[in-house]
Amino acid sequence: KAGVTQTPRYLIKTRGQQVTLSCSPISGHRSVSWYQQTPGQGLQFLFEYFSETQRNKGNFPGRFSGRQFSNSRSEMNVSTLELGDSALYLCASSLDGIYEQYFGPGTRLTVT
Amino acid sequence: AQSVAQPEDQVNVAEGNPLTVKCTYSVSGNPYLFWYVQYPNRGLQFLLKYITGDNLVKGSYGFEAEFNKSQTSFHLKKPSALVSDSALYFCAVASNAGNMLTFGGGTRLMVKP
Numbered sequence: 001k002a003g004v005t006q007t008p009r010y011l012i013k014t015r016g017q018q019v020t021l022s023c024s025p026i027s028g029h030r031s032v033s034w035y036q037q038t039p040g041q042g043l044q045f046l047f048e049y050f051s052e053t054q055r056n057k058g059n060f061p062g063r064f065s066g067r068q069f070s071n072s073r074s075e076m077n078v079s080t081l082e083l084g085d086s087a088l089y090l091c092a093s094s095l096d097g098i099y100e101q102y103f104g105p106g107t108r109l110t111v112t
Numbered sequence: 113a114q115s116v117a118q119p120e121d122q123v124n125v126a127e128g129n130p131l132t133v134k135c136t137y138s139v140s141g142n143p144y145l146f147w148y149v150q151y152p153n154r155g156l157q158f159l160l161k162y163i164t165g166d167n168l169v170k171g172s173y174g175f176e177a178e179f180n181k182s183q184t185s186f187h188l189k190k191p192s193a194l195v196s197d198s199a200l201y202f203c204a205v206a207s208n209a210g211n212m213l214t215f216g217g218g219t220r221l222m223v224k225p
Contacts, residue, residue, distance in 0.1 A: 004155070031211050043202065043215035056212045090155055095213060100146060101213065103155035 001026055004104035006091050012110045018079040020094060021107045025072050025093030031055075032074040034066060038086040046089075049074055050096065078109075086111045114139040117206050120218035122189045125193045133188040133219045135203030139150040144165055145186040146213065147177055156202065162186060173197070193223045 005024045013019050024030050033056075034046040045058040049068035066076040072093070080083055086110050091102035115138045115169040125131045137143055144163055160171025167179045177188045186203060200220050203211040 033211055042217050046213050048211050058212070074141065100158045100161050101211065102158060105155045
């Protein structure tokens with residue numbers, strides 16, 4: 001099976017812009033989660049989608065949003081970018097329930 | 113709230129020696145515990161998990177972890193370290209509330225020849 005794919009792999013944006021990141025889960029996986037990884041804060045949970053519904057949400061401002069499509073693909077959007085949003089954004093997919101999550105390679109976002 | 117602590121930022125071990133990477137957790141309800149490894153410029157790779165059952169869990173690449181409920185620990189172990197094991201290791205916990213993983217700060221494992 002193909003693994004989790006994320007596009008683009010690298011992005012450079014300017015403060016105030018918005019950005020959309022994409023994630024394609026492993027075939028058959030219906031749960032998609034997003035995480036932010038930074039040197040200072042480590043790995044932090046953003047949100048989880050299951051069957052096109054946001055099921056869990058982390059402690060991030062409303063500028064961070066996401067959605068899931070009927071084919072389980074997911075997008076994450078960050079509006080009004082700030083310098084502190086520079087990070088590696090990781091997407092993970094899993095079967096429903098407490099199953100292991102499989103991570104994509106991440107999208108490295110740099111905000112200047 | 114759930115939390116994970118990895119008390120060592122870095123662990124150094126000689127190739128061929130046993131290794132241990134420590135993890136303690138705090139969670140309401142039953143813990144679901146995971147270990148992941150991250151290589152440079154890569155995403156996280158799943159190593160092993162504890163959901164229920166035997167306290168000793170075996171995973172990928174010869175790694176194992178021991179669940180200790182009384183000490184709320186889930187230490188990662190390997191009997192004989194390889195140079196290729198050098199990477200960043202993350203312990204994570206989920207509650208029975210769903211797929212929200214809380215990660216520890218990570219431990220860098222350095223295996224020297």
